[in-house]
Amino acid sequence: MSYVTHARASLTPQGRLKLVGLVLDEKWKQARVAERFQVTRGTVSKWVSRYKADGVAGLEDRSSKPHHSPNRTSERAERRIVALRVNRRWGPHRIAHHLHLSQSTVSKVLARYRAPLLGDIDLNTGVRIRKPKPVRYEHEKPGDLVHVDVKKLGRIPDGGGHRTLGRAHGVRNKSGTGYAYLHSSIDDHSRLAYSEILDDERKETATGFWKRANAFYNSHGITVSRVITDNGSCYRSHLFNAALGESIAHKYTRPYPPQTNGKIERFHRTLASEWAYAKHYDSETERAATYPAWLHEYNHHRPHTGIDGKSPIDRVHNVHGKNMPYSPRGRRPEFSPRV
Numbered sequence: 516m517s518y519v520t521h522a523r524a525s526l527t528p529q530g531r532l533k534l535v536g537l538v539l540d541e542k543w544k545q546a547r548v549a550e551r552f553q554v555t556r557g558t559v560s561k562w563v564s565r566y567k568a569d570g571v572a573g574l575e576d577r578s579s580k581p582h583h584s585p586n587r588t589s590e591r592a593e594r595r596i597v598a599l600r601v602n603r604r605w606g607p608h609r610i611a612h613h614l615h616l617s618q619s620t621v622s623k624v625l626a627r628y629r630a631p632l633l634g635d636i637d638l639n640t641g642v643r644i645r646k647p648k649p650v651r652y653e654h655e656k657p658g659d660l661v662h663v664d665v666k667k668l669g670r671i672p673d674g675g676g677h678r679t680l681g682r683a684h685g686v687r688n689k690s691g692t693g694y695a696y697l698h699s700s701i702d703d704h705s706r707l708a709y710s711e712i713l714d715d716e717r718k719e720t721a722t723g724f725w726k727r728a729n730a731f732y733n734s735h736g737i738t739v740s741r742v743i744t745d746n747g748s749c750y751r752s753h754l755f756n757a758a759l760g761e762s763i764a765h766k767y768t769r770p771y772p773p774q775t776n777g778k779i780e781r782f783h784r785t786l787a788s789e790w791a792y793a794k795h796y797d798s799e800t801e802r803a804a805t806y807p808a809w810l811h812e813y814n815h816h817r818p819h820t821g822i823d824g825k826s827p828i829d830r831v832h833n834v835h836g837k838n839m840p841y842s843p844r845g846r847r848p849e850f851s852p853r854v
Contacts, residue, residue: 525554526562531574534559535566588620596624603788604638608824612817618824653704653821657831658737660703660766662779663725663744665716668695668791670799695799698724701782702737705830706819708782710810712803718752725758735831739763743776778821785813 526534534552537543538559545563549556565573588596592614599610607621614621631643654660670692698721699710709728713720725742732739742759743766744750750767759765768775790809796802818824 525552526558528574528576531562532566532571535563535574538563539566588616588624592616593624593628596621597628597630600625600630601641604633604636604641606633606820608818608820612824655704657702657705657707657735658732658739660741660743661700661728661732661739662703662776663698663700663728663742663750664776664779664783665721665747665749666697666699666783666786667716668697668787669693670695671796671802673798692799695803696720697783697786699779699782700725700728700732701779702732702827703778705737705827706778706782706822707732707735707737707814707827707831708810710786710806712806716747716749718749718754721749722752722755722758725755729763737831741766743768745776746770 530552534548537548537551538545543551545556545559549559552559562574595614596610596616599605599613605613607618607625610616611618611621635643637644672692696713696716697710698713698716699708701708709731711724711727713724729739740762741764745768749755750765756765786809790806791802796805813827815826815828817826819826822830
C-alpha cells in the first residue's frame with residue numbers, strides 16, 4: 516500500500532532508492548549515508564534490508580495495522596452488534612448495554628461496517644434519509660414539567676393479531692375487540708414515567724389517572740408544578756383542571772409542532788416498538804400482563820440517550836439531597852393494571 520509522504524519528509528520512496536544506491540552501488544559506509552540524508556544509521560540499515568528482501572516495492576510505506584489483534588472484538592459479537600442495529604434500530608448505548616460491551620467498542624464496529632446514523636435513516640424501513648437535527652430542551656429539576664397524553668392501541672384478539680400472523684389470518688380473529696387507551700405521564704427532567712391501560716379517554720378517566728399519577732410522583736419526592744397536555748376535550752374539562760388545583764399550572768401544546776410534547780411522543784414510540792408490537796401475543800390480556808414489568812424496566816434499568824445513558828430513577832435519587840443506592844426490592848410498583 517502506498518501513502519502520500521508529507522512535504523518535509525526526510526526520505527520519499529525515490530529518496531530511499533538513492534540512499535540504497537549509495538550503499539549498494541557506490542559502496543558508501545552506512546554512517547556516511549546517514550549523515551548525508553540527515554537520518555539515523557538504523558534508518559539506513561532498515562531501507563537497505565527492505566530493498567534486499569523486496570526490491571523497489573520494499574521502499575514503499577507500509578500500513579501500521581498490526582498483523583494480529585488478539586483483543587479485537589470477535590466476529591460473533593460484531594455480527595450481533597450489526598444485527599441489533601439493523602433489526603431493532605438501536606443506538607450504540609442501547610446495544611452496548613444489551614451485550615455488556617463498552618459504547619466505544621460498539622461505535623467502532625458500527626463505523627467499521629459503515630452503518631448510517633439513526634438520525635439519517637427511516638426507522639420503519641431502514642432506508643437512509645436526511646432529517647434536521649431537533650432542538651432539545653430540558654427543565655432544570657423533576658416536577659418542573661410533566662407531560663400527559665393518551666395512546667390508543669388496537670386490542671389483540673384471542674389467537675393473535677395481524678401484525679404477527681399476517682393480515683389474512685389476523686382479520687379472521689378480529690371480532691370487535693376495540694381499543695385500549697394508555698394514559699401516560701412522563702417527567703420532563705428525569706423521564707420517570709407512570710402509565711395505566713384504561714378503557715376510554717373521558718374526562719372522569721383522565722382525571723382519575725392524573726390523581727394516581729400525581730400520587731406516584733409525590734411518592735418519589737417529586738412535587739409537580741406544571742402539566743402539559745394536548746387540547747383534547749378530557750384535558751380541557753373543568754373536572755380535570757380542578758384536579759390539578761391552584762398549585763399546578765396547566766399548559767397546552769400547539770396544534771401541530773411536536774417539539775413541545777416530544778418526550779411523551781417518544782415514550783409512546785418506545786413502548787410501541789419495545790412492548791406493544793415487540794413480539795407475538797395470543798391475547799390482549801397476555802400483553803397487558805407484561806406491561807408492568809416493561810414499565811419497571813423503562814424506569815429503572817433501560818438507558819436513555821437524552822439523559823446521558825442513565826435510567827430515569829438515577830435522576831430521581833437526589834430529589835431530597837440524598838443519593839441512596841437503588842434496590843429493586845421493596846420499591847412500590849409504577850403501575851397497577853386497570854384493564
